[in-house]
Amino acid sequence: MDGQRQRSDGGRRRRRKARPAARATPELVLIAARRPSAALSARSPEREAGATASLVEGLSTAEGAGAPVERAEEPSPEPRPQRRSARIVALPTDPGGGQVKERQRLLDRLMASDGRGAISRAATELRAAGFDFPEEQVVQLQLLEHFDEDVARGAVDVLTRLLGGAPPLKRPVLEQRLRRLEEYAEDASTREAAAALRRSLRT
Secondary structure (H helix, E strand, O other), X not given: OHHHHHHHXXXXXXXXXXXXXXXXXXXXXXXXXXXXXXXXXXXXXXXXXXXXXXXXXXXXXHHHOOOOOOOOOOOOOOOOOOOOOOOOOOOOXXXXXXXXXXXXXXXXXXXHOOOHHHHHHHHHHXXXXXXXXXOOHHHHHHHOOOOOHHHHHHHHHHHHHHOOOOXXXXXXXXXXXXXXXXHHOOOHHHHHHHHHHHHHHHO
């Protein structure tokens, strides 16, 4: 009986599984985040000066020992692109077009004027604007009616030159105005010049 119990007990015995060893609790590691500039700021001037001094001392030792020292070639500066200077060309604001229009406007006004007063004012305005009277028969014929006798005398002289090689355009009007100058001009030279021109028209 005892032998059976021992066998039965022995048969019932089960091997106990080995318990796994207790896992070690992992330690937390704190990592401090640094800014990009923190590494530069952490380097003190004293450390940089010491590192530079050590490098210079090492180079001098190597040169004294006759060992060839390789020096880093400095990169040549890249050529800067030349900037093109912009040229500003000032365009003429009035290449004579405005003056030509103004002269033509005043000249048309002179030619359209009727009566000694209107002709005198238009001719004076044209001269005040800095323009000369064109040496044309129709323009000089208008100037014979000017109140200023000097202007009328100048018109007689210009007409004398023009009619030397061309026939008169408005002969009746020309003779009428020359006769008025011959009779009523204050200056004797003006009267004589008007009479001489009127006689040349008859021959």
